[in-house]
Amino acid sequence: MDKLLIKGGATLNGGIRISGAKNAALPILAATLLTEQPVHLSNLPHLHDITTMVELLGVMGVEAVINEDMSVEINAGTIKDQKAPYSLVKTMRASILVLGPLVAHYGRASVSLPGGCAIGSRPVDLHIMGLEAMGAEVQIVDGYIEARVDGRLKGAEIEFGVVTVTGTENILMAAALAEGQTIIRNAAKEPEVVDLANCLKAMGAKIEGEGTDTIVVEGVESLHGCEYSVMPDRIETGTYLVAGAVTGGKVTLKNTDASIMKSVLDKLSESGAKITTGDNWIELDMEGKRPKAVSITTAPYPDFPTDMQAQFTVLNSIADGTGVVEETVFENRFMHIQELVRMGAIAQVNGNEAVITGQEKLKAAPVMATDLRASASLVLAALVAEGETLVDRIYHIDRGYECIEEKLQNLGATIKRVAA
Ligand code: EPZ
Numbered sequence: 001m002d003k004l005l006i007k008g009g010a011t012l013n014g015g016i017r018i019s020g021a022k023n024a025a026l027p028i029l030a031a032t033l034l035t036e037q038p039v040h041l042s043n044l045p046h047l048h049d050i051t052t053m054v055e056l057l058g059v060m061g062v063e064a065v066i067n068e069d070m071s072v073e074i075n076a077g078t079i080k081d082q083k084a085p086y087s088l089v090k091t092m093r094a095s096i097l098v099l100g101p102l103v104a105h106y107g108r109a110s111v112s113l114p115g116g117c118a119i120g121s122r123p124v125d126l127h128i129m130g131l132e133a134m135g136a137e138v139q140i141v142d143g144y145i146e147a148r149v150d151g152r153l154k155g156a157e158i159e160f161g162v163v164t165v166t167g168t169e170n171i172l173m174a175a176a177l178a179e180g181q182t183i184i185r186n187a188a189k190e191p192e193v194v195d196l197a198n199c200l201k202a203m204g205a206k207i208e209g210e211g212t213d214t215i216v217v218e219g220v221e222s223l224h225g226c227e228y229s230v231m232p233d234r235i236e237t238g239t240y241l242v243a244g245a246v247t248g249g250k251v252t253l254k255n256t257d258a259s260i261m262k263s264v265l266d267k268l269s270e271s272g273a274k275i276t277t278g279d280n281w282i283e284l285d286m287e288g289k290r291p292k293a294v295s296i297t298t299a300p301y302p303d304f305p306t307d308m309q310a311q312f313t314v315l316n317s318i319a320d321g322t323g324v325v326e327e328t329v330f331e332n333r334f335m336h337i338q339e340l341v342r343m344g345a346i347a348q349v350n351g352n353e354a355v356i357t358g359q360e361k362l363k364a365a366p367v368m369a370t371d372l373r374a375s376a377s378l379v380l381a382a383l384v385a386e387g388e389t390l391v392d393r394i395y396h397i398d399r400g401y402e403c404i405e406e407k408l409q410n411l412g413a414t415i416k417r418v419a420a
Helices: 022-034 048-059 093-106 125-133 165-176 191-202 234-246 262-270 306-317 335-342 372-383 395-400 404-410
Strands: 003-007 013-017 039-042 063-066 072-075 108-112 137-141 144-148 157-159 181-185 206-208 214-218 227-229 250-254 274-277 281-285 322-326 346-350 353-357 388-392 414-418
Touching: 003 372, 013 404, 022 039, 022 048, 022 072, 022 093, 022 165, 022 191, 048 063, 048 072, 048 093, 048 395, 093 108, 093 125, 093 144, 093 165, 125 137, 125 144, 125 157, 125 165, 165 181, 165 191, 165 206, 165 214, 191 206, 191 227, 234 250, 234 262, 234 281, 234 306, 234 372, 262 274, 306 322, 306 335, 306 346, 306 353, 306 372, 335 346, 335 372, 372 388, 372 395, 372 404, 372 414, 404 414
Parallel strands: 013 250, 039 227, 157 181
Antiparallel strands: 003 388, 003 414, 039 072, 063 072, 108 144, 137 144, 181 214, 206 214, 250 281, 274 281, 322 353, 346 353
């Protein structure tokens, strides 16, 4: 298993290009199952999770043509069966996103239950509730979600008890081909949901209210192909902004969108960063200063994203002062804290709250990652630790951060990938 070897101490300076958003690309790839016509997708990030989703479509008989510019053309007209096997689903929970499109377009789906993961039980009961409300018969048989509907799904009024991003996306895709109107209440407002809706509308779907907590869909008989470019990744953007902040540097991120990052940019400004933005770039300048500690509470968009929580615990670990981090979305998303404590951080976890008192420096130590964002936070910690840190289990990182070592090297970090 590869590891990343990072020598701390460099101040990051320079510019990098942000990749397409993993969490928009995944539902949009699943949406190609809603039509028999070719869908041409660009700005897809080159990530393991994307490869896994393309592989999942492949095992169902849906071929993807990868062009020389790394754009992808997918035509689900060649689909052979509607089964998402455990062997693939266990490596990526987002595989659940094929459930809605398969039932809506083919009347049946057999999708392995994703199972829990490091950050929580991650149930999919709300996905199933929504499809049942639309007339699907759903049973769990031998660890698989077996969903069936005779004819078309029927539009329905569906209210989610908690905000669920992929739950909203699954029902949105299913509603696009359902008969009649679907209203999704307490819908996720994440920009990635809006990006999916924009792609579905380019395919002929009739959707209103995306980006608000009430989405209204008028089902259509069929959807056609389209050309679509995936939005930039706001979490990758936030991660590199924090890399600049913790090292006291000046970083410029291109091909990104400041308008969907208000909660994160506000917290970086509060920590002392000078932020300037343009229509497709963001610049952070710490002017050599140590960040001030900030307190954050994660919550669904537009509030502070849970996917940026681990990165900000690193900022607080070396900040001036004490910061309180409250995690309200997942039940077990502080596993990186123990690794940071091994690097000298002063942190106390009480339930869903972590109190972190900043230190001038962290100390290098061999650490290992547990989930995608926790692993990125360990890389950030290594950038400001004295000595060389070896980060293990970086397959988590490769799932969500395209070419992380090259991008950090471009900003002046001393980082290399070493084979185990
Ligand atoms: C999406 O996961 C993202 N993944 C996650 O990003 C992100 O952390 C999360 O949304 C929250 O923003 C993708 O988009 C592929 P949820 P998702 O359903 O949809 C509960 C990353 O790092 N819930 O919004 O799986 C659930 O337990 C990943 O890129 C139910 O109870 O998250 C959680 O407490 C990590 N029943 C809360 O809702 C359900 O049926 C929010 O989960 C579904 C969810």
